[in-house]
Amino acid sequence: MSNSKHLKIVLAGNPNCGKSSLFNKLTGLNQKITNVPGTTIENKLGVIKVNNTAINLVDTPGTYSFNPKSLDEEEAVKIFFETPKPDIILYIADSANLKRNLFYFSQLARKGIPMILVLNMLDVATFKGVEIDKERLEKELGIRVFKINGRTGEGVDEVKKTLDEDQFVPHFDFGEDHTNSHEQVYTSINQLLQKTTVQKTKRELVSNKIDKIATHPILGYMLFLGVLFLIFQSVFMLAEYPMNWIETGFSYFSEFLNGVMIDGWFKRLIINGLIAGVAGVVVFVPQIAILFFFMSLLEDTGYMARVSFIMDKMLRGLGLSGKSVVPLLSGAACAIPAIMSTRNIENWKDRLITIMVTPLMSCSARLPVYTLLISMAIPNTMVAGVFNLQALVLLAMYVLGTVAALIAAIGFKWIIKHDIPSYFIMELPIYHTPRWKNIWMTCWQKSLSFVKEAGKVILIVSVILWFLASYGPKPNKSFSLQEADNLEVSYAGKFGKVIEPTIKPIGFNWKIGIALITSFAAREVFVGTMSTIYSIDDEENFDQIRNKMKKDTLATGEPVYSIGVVLSLMIFYAFAMQCVSTLAVVYKETKSLKWPIIQFIYMTLLAYTGSFIVFNLFS
Amino acid sequence: MTLDELNIGQLARIQQVLDSPFKEKLQEMGCVPGVLIQPIFKAPFGDPIAYDIEGYTLSIRKSEAKNITVKPLDDLFKT
Numbered sequence: 242m243s244n245s246k247h248l249k250i251v252l253a254g255n256p257n258c259g260k261s262s263l264f265n266k267l268t269g270l271n272q273k274i275t276n277v278p279g280t281t282i283e284n285k286l287g288v289i290k291v292n293n294t295a296i297n298l299v300d301t302p303g304t305y306s307f308n309p310k311s312l313d314e315e316e317a318v319k320i321f322f323e324t325p326k327p328d329i330i331l332y333i334a335d336s337a338n339l340k341r342n343l344f345y346f347s348q349l350a351r352k353g354i355p356m357i358l359v360l361n362m363l364d365v366a367t368f369k370g371v372e373i374d375k376e377r378l379e380k381e382l383g384i385r386v387f388k389i390n391g392r393t394g395e396g397v398d399e400v401k402k403t404l405d406e407d408q409f410v411p412h413f414d415f416g417e418d419h420t421n422s423h424e425q426v427y428t429s430i431n432q433l434l435q436k437t438t439v440q441k442t443k444r445e446l447v448s449n450k451i452d453k454i455a456t457h458p459i460l461g462y463m464l465f466l467g468v469l470f471l472i473f474q475s476v477f478m479l480a481e482y483p484m485n486w487i488e489t490g491f492s493y494f495s496e497f498l499n500g501v502m503i504d505g506w507f508k509r510l511i512i513n514g515l516i517a518g519v520a521g522v523v524v525f526v527p528q529i530a531i532l533f534f535f536m537s538l539l540e541d542t543g544y545m546a547r548v549s550f551i552m553d554k555m556l557r558g559l560g561l562s563g564k565s566v567v568p569l570l571s572g573a574a575c576a577i578p579a580i581m582s583t584r585n586i587e588n589w590k591d592r593l594i595t596i597m598v599t600p601l602m603s604c605s606a607r608l609p610v611y612t613l614l615i616s617m618a619i620p621n622t623m624v625a626g627v628f629n630l631q632a633l634v635l636l637a638m639y640v641l642g643t644v645a646a647l648i649a650a651i652g653f654k655w656i657i658k659h660d661i662p663s664y665f666i667m668e669l670p671i672y673h674t675p676r677w678k679n680i681w682m683t684c685w686q687k688s689l690s691f692v693k694e695a696g697k698v699i700l701i702v703s704v705i706l707w708f709l710a711s712y713g714p715k716p717n718k719s720f721s722l723q724e725a726d727n728l729e730v731s732y733a734g735k736f737g738k739v740i741e742p743t744i745k746p747i748g749f750n751w752k753i754g755i756a757l758i759t760s761f762a763a764r765e766v767f768v769g770t771m772s773t774i775y776s777i778d779d780e781e782n783f784d785q786i787r788n789k790m791k792k793d794t795l796a797t798g799e800p801v802y803s804i805g806v807v808l809s810l811m812i813f814y815a816f817a818m819q820c821v822s823t824l825a826v827v828y829k830e831t832k833s834l835k836w837p838i839i840q841f842i843y844m845t846l847l848a849y850t851g852s853f854i855v856f857n858l859f860s
Numbered sequence: 861m862t863l864d865e866l867n868i869g870q871l872a873r874i875q876q877v878l879d880s881p882f883k884e885k886l887q888e889m890g891c892v893p894g895v896l897i898q899p900i901f902k903a904p905f906g907d908p909i910a911y912d913i914e915g916y917t918l919s920i921r922k923s924e925a926k927n928i929t930v931k932p933l934d935d936l937f938k939t
Contacts, residue, residue, distance in 0.1 A: 306888040338916045341890045369915055423887035427895070448917075449900065458904035550919050554905045557921075563908075587885075664882040664924050665908055666889055669917040 248296045250404060251320055253349060254333040255342050256303030257543075257670035259361040259391035261679050263333055264300040266397045294405035299327075305341070307348040312584040321352055329408050330356045331400075333391075336366035336373055337671075339438065343430045344423075347415035350382075355408035358386045359400060365671060370441035378437045383412035392676065448543075448671040455547045465548055472535045473573070476528055483527035491520040509711060510704065518703030521763050522696045525575065528605045530688045532574035536567065537683040543670045553665050559647050560654025562586060563665055565595040569646065572602030573639070576823045577694050578687050580830055588663035596830060597840055598649045600823050601816065603642035606764040610814045611638050613768055617787050618807035642815055645847070695763075698822040702762040709733040710759065710773070728774050733758060747813065747852035748806040748860065752793075760819045767814070805860030809852040817848035861932065863897065864909065864925035871898045872930035880927045890914045891928055 254260045268287030285300040301317040309315040320327065330349055334342035339360075350356060360373060379386045385408065389396035413433060416425040454460050495512050502508040539545040545567060553563030561569075564586045571579035579599050586592040603611075612635075619631050713731040728734045737754035744754055756770040768786070775789040793801040818824065824837040831837070866872055874895045877886055890913050891897070898912045908921045 306884075308884060308888070310885055338914070340914045341916065344888060344890070371915070423884070424892045424894075427890070427892045452901055452910070452917075456901055456903055456910070461904060546919075550908060550910065551903050553919075553921070554903060554907050661881050662923075664885065665919065665921045666882060666885050666924060667919045668889070669910055669919050671917070 248294060248328045248405065249299065249325065250296055250329045250331055251299045251301060251327040252331050252333065253301055253317070253345070254303055255305055255335065255338075255345060255668075257668060258303065258333050258335040258338075258342060260300065260303055260333045261682070262391035262676055263331075263359065263361065263389065263397065263400075264298065265678050265682060266391065266394050267401055268298055289401070289404075291401060291405045296404055298331075304345065306345055310587040321349070321354070326352075327354055329404070330354050331359060331404075332356055333359045333361055335362045336360045336388075337362050337369050337371060339366075339371070339373070340427070340430055340434060343433070344426060347426050347430065350411040350413070350415060353410055355410050356384050357400070357403075357408055358382065358384060360386065360388045361391045363388055363390065372439045372441065374437045374439075378433075381413055381433055381436060384409045451672050452547065452669075455544065456551055461547075461551050465551065468539070468544075469570075472532070475535070476531045476574070480527040480531050484524055487524050487527070488520070491516060491523070506711075510707065513711070514704045514707030515700070517707070517769070518700045518762065519696070521703065521766065522692060522699050525605050526688055526692065529574045529578070529691050530684055532571065533578070533687045534680065534684045536571060537680045537687075538675055540567070541673065541675055541680050541683075543672045546667065546669050549665075549667065550669060557663075557665075559650040560590070560594045561598075561650050562588065562591045562595075562663055563667070565591065568595050568599050569602055569643075572599040572604060572646075575604050575606070575691055575695070576600040576602070576820065577826050578691050580823070580826050581690065581694075583830070588659075588661065590657055590659035590661075591663045593657060593831065593836065594650050594653045596827055597653055597836065597843075598646040600818060600820065600840070600844065601642050601646035601649060603639045603815065604764075604820075606820070607638075607814055609765045610767045611635055611811060613771070613786065614807050614811050614814075617790060617802055618804050638811065638815055641812075645816060649843070649847075694826060695822040698825050699762050702821050703766075706733070706759050706762055706766075709736070710755075710770075728755060746856075747849060748803075748809045748856040749813075750801060752801075753806075753810065757813075757817075757819070760814075761821050763822070764814060764819050803860055805856045805858075808859055809856035812851040812855050813848045815848075816844055816851055818844035861930055862926045863899075863911075863920070863928040863930050864922045866899050866930065866932065868899050868901065870932055870934070871896060872932040873897075875929045875931050878927040878929070880924075882924060883927070886920075886924070886928065889918055890916075891918075896933075897930065 252260055252264055264285065264287065268289055287298040287300070289296050289298055299320060301320060302313040304314040304317040306314075307318050307321075309318055321330075330352075332346050332349065334346065346356075346358070358378070360375070363373070366373065373388075375386050375388055385403065387396060387400045389400060391397075414429065416429045455464060495516055498508070498512055498516070502511070536545070539548070549563035549566050551563075552566050556562055556565055565583075568579045568583045571582055576599050579602070580596050583592045583595045583599075586595060615631050615634050619634050622630050624630050624633060709732040710728060711731060713735065728737075733755050734751070736758055737751035740754045740757075741749075741751040744750075744757070749757070752774050755774065756767045759766045759770045771790060772786050775786060775793075790802050791800060795801055818841045824841060827837040827840055828834060861872075863872075863874075874891060874893050874897055876893055877883055877891055895913060899909050900912045900917065902909050903919075906922070908919045909925060911918050911920060
């Protein structure tokens with residue numbers, strides 16, 4: 242091929258065939274995620290140079306066939322229908338699993354595009370007693386075949402070196418392909434494999450031994466609970482340090498700007514609007530990154546598939562599926578990436594229910610709110626000598642969120658009508674030792690997509706809220722504005738007063754009303770708003786905020802923040818849909834306004850009712 | 861006999877994949893007539909079931925396994 246051309250090479254293959262490893266090895270760090278126009282789905286693009294030929298290498302999500310069953314798979318095959326067509330398809334196959342891997346290959350082979358076949362995971366194949374005759378396979382298929390080890394990188398250079406050379410269209414006859422003739426395709430694959438592979442006696446894989454424990458009726462669940470405990474323990478413990486650094490960094494930056502900028506509205510917009518907004522997003526990155534590190538570790542090693550396997554039966558009764566486990570767990574960090582991870586759920590109803598209930602899982606933005614409120618109302622005492630009461634209440638909030646999500650799922654199961662039955666036909670990949678590079682990549686890319694998705698919305702909302710909190714109408718002249726001396730006379734304060742009659746039954750006054758409004762940027766803004774209302778400079782000083790809030794009294798002399806009000810607030814924050822970024826993502830993922838609106842309404846109703854009950858029980 | 865009725869470890873040959881919305885998916889995953897399949901372990905509560913098929917492990921719900929008819933290999937020897 243000519244040296245001046247930009248070659249477009251597409252990587253394709255089944256899930257779990259080592260495609261990402263090969264992509265990472267071929268491109269190194271020269272990769273970026275591109276949004277496919279009109280969709281929210283992302284393709285990975287890497288630009289490499291081979292013998293002076295520039296090559297655009299596109300990685301596609303793994304799929305089993307040309308007939309996509311999920312959004313992920315839809316994206317994988319779309320690229321083969323685009324113009325210009327890919328110049329070469331680099332097909333990666335799991336050698337231990339060649340028959341099924343060649344099914345998708347056979348479908349691609351009909352496209353008339355030159356192909357290269359890369360055999361990966363030969364070590365597992367050898368272990369299973371399968372030997373592949375590479376030369377014979379090349380002859381039968383009429384294309385180049387390579388043997389690589391995606392883990393060590395062995396053989397990858399040979400593949401890379403030949404990418405700029407002429408490649409061939411497979412000439413093997415796989416027979417006709419339509420839905421009712423998959424048998425015929427498998428028959429021809431069998432004939433091909435009979436000529437090109439030798440099956441010797443196989444040994445039992447370690448994988449099968451691990452599965453005896455991982456899927457055991459008792460040990461399996463204990464192992465899963467243990468893993469969960471470890472993950473959340475590390476998320477909270479490890480994330481604390483970087484979160485502190487980020488907060489300190491931003492406050493130094495604000496102080497610096499405060500010193501160098503000229504006083505005026507622009508300065509306040511930058512410092513109190515923009516920078517506060519950005520800080521509110523970035524501060525959650527450590528928790529989210531750590532949680533995603535563990536999630537991709539569990540997925541990469543193959544354990545997550547087992548969790549789906551043992552949870553499927555239980556979740557099915559609730560209108561979910563085993564595949565809902567990953568989104569629900571991710572929801573404990575942030576609903577945005579969690580909702581995006583529902584794309585591999587094939588059944589629309591299963592996927593929709595998962596999307597609808599995931600925001601009820603207690604995300605990291607609720608944590609600062611819970612921490613402040615618990616410290617106000619719950620005594621710091623020990624229960625039964627070992628458990629800290631405040632910690633127990635915090636744990637209870639997490640349990641409450643999970644239970645609410647599961648119950649809401651049952652509700653949606655009855656409401657949403659869908660004729661196509663859900664199914665759970667899923668490969669349980671063999672266990673791997675972690676491929677660290679892949680894990681870091683996934684972790685980095687997911688955190689980045691959080692910053693982008695949440696960042697856009699939060700930034701806009703924080704600027705709007707800053708305006709509402711800083712300006713108010715001039716007395717007697719409602720159409721001109723002036724800077725508000727304090728929150729009470731600002732637009733936000735006015736709104737707070739307007740909604741006060743509505744929130745009075747659940748124990749909230751107009752000050753809390755303001756916090757409810759500002760929380761739309763992100764729930765943790767509650768803490769910042771409280772410190773503004775009670776005029777505390779240092780937002781991080783929980784003790785100060787707490788003490789001022791505690792001293793606030795009603796006309797009758799009773800404290801505003803009674804136990805009933807505090808508990809009511811906690812319930813409200815647990816259930817209410819106060820996150821504009823999540824609604825935006827739900828809109829994108831369901832491609833309709835209907836679902837985010839329903840989600841907003843049902844969660845608000847749930848919050849209001851819950852708070853109403855709790856407030857009346859405790860006061 | 862359908863696939864969900866096999867005991868753990870019982871080797872069988874797939875005879876037919878009945879019509880269902882997930883027939884295509886089953887076929888793509890290698891469940892086609894003539895193929896050997898063997899249940900290797902079950903999830904707690906007995907559902908879904910993991911099968912060894914074509915050298916990899918496939919998880920299928922009981923309700924889906926009902927759509928695949930099989931002939932156990934020991935039966936072949938009896939008849």
